Amino acid sequence: MQKKIEELKLSFKASLAEATSAEALEALRVEYLGKKGHVSALMQELRFAEDKKTAGQLINTLKTEVEEAISEATEALRKAEIEAKVRGAKKYNPTLRTSEELGSYHPITLAAREVEEVFISMGFTIENYSEIVDDYHCFEALNIPKHHPARDMQDTYYLDNGQLLKTHTSAAQNYIMKKYGAPLRAIFPGRCFRNESIDACHENTFFQLEGMMIDENISISNLIYFMKTMLSEVFKRDVKVRLRPGFFPFVEPGFELDINCAICGGEGCPSCKNSGWLELCPCGMIHPNVLKEGGIDTEKYTGFAFGLGLTRLAMMKYGVKDIRDFNSGSLKALSQFKSN
Numbered sequence: 001m002q003k004k005i006e007e008l009k010l011s012f013k014a015s016l017a018e019a020t021s022a023e024a025l026e027a028l029r030v031e032y033l034g035k036k037g038h039v040s041a042l043m044q045e046l047r048f049a050e051d052k053k054t055a056g057q058l059i060n061t062l063k064t065e066v067e068e069a070i071s072e073a074t075e076a077l078r079k080a081e082i083e084a085k086v087r088g089a090k091k092y093n094p095t096l097r098t099s100e101e102l103g104s105y106h107p108i109t110l111a112a113r114e115v116e117e118v119f120i121s122m123g124f125t126i127e128n129y130s131e132i133v134d135d136y137h138c139f140e141a142l143n144i145p146k147h148h149p150a151r152d153m154q155d156t157y158y159l160d161n162g163q164l165l166k167t168h169t170s171a172a173q174n175y176i177m178k179k180y181g182a183p184l185r186a187i188f189p190g191r192c193f194r195n196e197s198i199d200a201c202h203e204n205t206f207f208q209l210e211g212m213m214i215d216e217n218i219s220i221s222n223l224i225y226f227m228k229t230m231l232s233e234v235f236k237r238d239v240k241v242r243l244r245p246g247f248f249p250f251v252e253p254g255f256e257l258d259i260n261c262a263i264c265g266g267e268g269c270p271s272c273k274n275s276g277w278l279e280l281c282p283c284g285m286i287h288p289n290v291l292k293e294g295g296i297d298t299e300k301y302t303g304f305a306f307g308l309g310l311t312r313l314a315m316m317k318y319g320v321k322d323i324r325d326f327n328s329g330s331l332k333a334l335s336q337f338k339s340n
């Protein structure tokens with residue numbers, strides 16, 4: 001009987017090696033452990049055996065071994081099936097375009113990039129600066145001491161710690177002068193804030209693009225040259241400009257650079273307050289006090305600065321009649337610039 005059991009063990013091993021499917025494993029299980037299987041038959045025979053004890057133990061061992069071997073093989077087969085499925089599955093491809101609905105750049109971003117390109121080609125660097133500044137950088141370093149009337153025009157939003165949201169990109173002038181010294185050529189676009197009521201041409205949040213050039217023998221003619229070059233590049237046509245004397249504490253002399261309203265062609269409309277002209281750019285020669293605060297030697301260097309109204313420029317360039325469209329989040333209004 002013991003010999004028979006050993007032979008069954010060997011034949012089971014051979015059959016197991018050949019069973020490569022779930023069905024074959026199940027058939028093998030029935031063949032050995034089923035009601036009419038080999039183990040059952042052995043149990044029947046055991047009653048008449050002489051070496052009951054030893055044979056009984058061997059049958060039990062065989063039964064356990066068959067059970068464990070079949071369950072291990074079944075598990076291994078299941079894992080192999082899963083792996084095969086994973087290998088064969090369609091892989092996720094992040095570069096695959098799944099939709100034709102692409103986003104578009106904001107018109108102000110487009111306008112900024114265009115101006116930046118022009119100035120980069122003229123040797124200017126592009127600087128970045130915080131939107132939260134202190135009183136010194138926003139006003140005092142720009143020759144606007146406390147209680148100066150110019151501050152009334154620039155009410156803004158104040159933080160509990162005394163800092164404020166910058167009212168103009170000029171707030172970066174002092175920082176950049178101290179960072180680079182002279183000579184320097186830099187432009188710095190940025191978001192600005194004013195606490196004022198909103199209408200078709202005023203926003204509490206808008207964009208400017210400041211420019212600064214400091215070197216030996218810089219004069220107003222340099223300023224006019226750079227502004228004209230930039231505007232004709234951006235508008236791809238001759239733009240009418242006028243320079244009016246303007247007072248800004250951080251420049252001396254100071255000017256207002258106006259361009260003719262492209263929306264109404266100069267006839268007058270709500271966007272230009274019916275004047276036909278749009279105030280685009282306060283500019284001028286940097287005030288010696290401002291240069292001194294920035295650590296620049298005023299005996300040797302002079303410079304010009306301008307604060308381009310980037311939001312206004314975008315309105316002009318794209319014919320946007322209402323400044324409020326820019327911050328509206330309206331896709332209908334903003335997605336029109338896709339092709340640009």
Ligand SMILES: [Zn+2]
Nearest residue numbers: 261264269272
């Ligand atoms: Zn107009």
